Amino acid sequence: MSEDAYDAIVVGAGPAGTSAAIVMAKAGLKVALLERGEYPGAKNVQGAVLYSRMLHEIVPEFWKEPDAPVERPVVEQKTCITTEDSWITVGYKSLKFLEGVPNCFTIIRVKFDRWYAQKAEAAGAEVFTGVTVRDVVKKDGKIVGIKTSDGDELMASVVLACDGVNSILAQKAGFRGELKSSEVALGAKEVIALDPKIIEDRFALNPGEGATMELFGSVTLGMLGYGFIYTNKESVSLGVGCKLSEYQKKGIRPSDHLEILKSHPFIKKLISGGKTLEYSAHLIPEGGIRSMPPLAADGFLVAGDAAQMTNPAFREGSNLAMTSGKLAGETVIEAKAKGDFSKAALSAYVDKLQKSYVLKDMEETMYLEESVEKSPGFLDFYPKLACDLAHMRFSADGQPKKDHLKKALALVRKRGFLRIARDLWPLRKAAV
Ligand SMILES: Cc1cc2nc3c(=O)[nH]c(=O)nc-3n(C[C@H](O)[C@H](O)[C@H](O)COP(=O)(O)OP(=O)(O)OC[C@H]3O[C@@H](n4cnc5c(N)ncnc54)[C@H](O)[C@@H]3O)c2cc1C
Structure with missing residues (x-):
């Protein structure tokens, strides 16, 4: 020096x-x-x-x-709400992401x-x-x-x-x-090798394009966090991230959590035949x-x-x-x-x-995580409710649609409209 x-x-x-x-x-x-x-x-x-x-x-x-x-430049971003055997996916795919300064890339x-x-x-x-x-x-x-x-x-x-x-x-x-362990999340991920053509087929991508998926609901095992899967050129990155305090409370290791994520029937399909190249874990500051x-x-x-x-x-x-x-x-x-x-x-x-956006955004989202934490329904009740409602909506089971609607309202009523409105209100900050 x-x-x-x-x-x-x-x-x-x-x-x-x-x-x-x-x-x-x-x-x-x-x-x-x-x-x-x-x-x-x-x-x-x-x-x-x-x-x-x-x-x-x-x-x-x-x-x-x-x-x-x-x-890969990312053209599609999806959010998946999971239960053990179902998921609702909300995605946005756009070629506009590639125009001018591309919005984002996957990287290693x-x-x-x-x-x-x-x-x-x-x-x-x-x-x-x-x-x-x-x-x-x-x-x-x-x-x-x-x-x-x-x-x-x-x-x-x-x-x-x-x-x-x-x-x-x-x-x-x-x-x-x-x-403190409540101020950090522990993220763990695997990079799994897959042939580019297989990646593009499974994620419905044109050659060279990329996609991201964030997973909530059952895959977080009731902990505050998420799972993710991102497409690289010749691999996918699959990971989980939950509050360290939640891992400690639940007594589960992130590496075991990752294995559970990999066993979800739809994730299993996406990574099938892949070879794990590396495993890594790191803390993420989430105290806001x-x-x-x-x-x-x-x-x-x-x-x-x-x-x-x-x-x-x-x-x-x-x-x-x-x-x-x-x-x-x-x-x-x-x-x-x-x-x-x-x-x-x-x-x-x-x-x-x-x-800049840095402190403005951090101020705006300061109570978001806390609100989700205060309403554990987001971790189990709502994902299940959403999948149950979707199941009814997309089923032709010989029952009149009117009965479907009654059943759906009964499911929603279980939690109470006011409570649902109170639960959902803070999430508006995650919507824009
Ligand atoms: C699993 C996981 C997934 C994530 N996904 C995303 C994502 O998709 N998109 C996104 O934008 N962000 C994501 N993040 C967050 C992102 O990684 C961090 O916010 C970002 O890396 C912060 O950059 P940094 O330079 O501040 O710190 P770091 O990237 O941590 O860099 C700090 C550097 O300092 C070095 N260092 C540390 N201590 C010393 C020392 N005493 N002496 C010398 N050198 C030292 C380290 O080796 C390191 O190179 C993710 C994080 C994790 C863990």
Whole structure:
């Protein structure tokens, strides 16, 4: 590593850190990007759907590059409400998703993070892998650098904590303690190899196109969470994600949960004949805006998962990480121009986040998960009700339709119209 002090040290070469490093290095700042993994992405897990617009703002038209680390552009997104032997699927398929800046791509993080870090290097950042940061260095109450696990110290005008959900840096800076098990979800996934033609047939896709499915209802085993299946070029990613506290309460391991998901008759069909290539698991910050640490201090900024920035109701995390990393980078560029790295100057980052979708969306969805948690009916009663109603609607069983309607109303009445209205009201925030 260089002996000279840096303008900025970015800890963590995930979407947040690499975005910040690219933005600052492009502006001519002296930047070090430190990553504990043997290479960027080595330790990272994501579903993974990557939203294009946020990356396009940093690497314009990245998907057109010959080595773009994208799997398939997504043309269809489905939500499935499951019971043990049925599901209702609500999907939206559109070729509009491919126009202009495609909405999103499936990716494989190991490939993506390596490619992205190379962009940071090409922009002029110094990228160091296999470096674990253990602490911040403070002088007169200000953060002035970092200390690695080898005891090396590195100095900078600003340190950016982009070290993910467990953020050792945010903890060492005194911004937060260990996360509670109710503030994180545990996501586990398998990548299952399948022939591209089989993927396209099973998911009704044209060659090269991709699809996503999120699964709720019986597949979550009564826990707050979801299952997912995403199509890659030559594999599908199949996963589950539930609150860690729920796994602890239920005493079930995510790997066993994944096996149960794989045994659902319709999922089984989608992955049949596939070969599991890898299994991985990772925490997802899901405490929402109320678990967010302070975002700025003298010489210090926090972005991405380290700052709890995710929007699980919309399957968003990596895009919030990229946008927050970019905004943090832009704030440091302005601070350097003024020669002021104080908390007051760096707090411009918070203003930028407030003006962006990041904090607006997190505020909007702040009570959504809590509402679902408070109404366990969403985990069992409603999925079953929806499938029962659909079954009646699509059955010609010799009963007059009028009797179907009576039966349907009786099922709904069991819960009470008022209670249903109260249960459903908070979900409007997940609908737009
Ligand atoms: C199962 C699962 C599915 C998901 N699916 C989606 C999805 O489909 N779409 C979506 O947008 N988001 C998804 N997410 C969320 C998304 O992965 C995160 O929000 C995103 O990765 C956050 O980026 P980040 O850069 O803040 O953190 P990370 O990606 O976690 O990167 C942090 C980096 O810091 C490094 N690091 C950590 N500690 C240190 C240290 N002490 N010293 C040096 N380096 C360190 C890590 O090795 C890592 O490279 C999913 C997450 C999981 C677990």
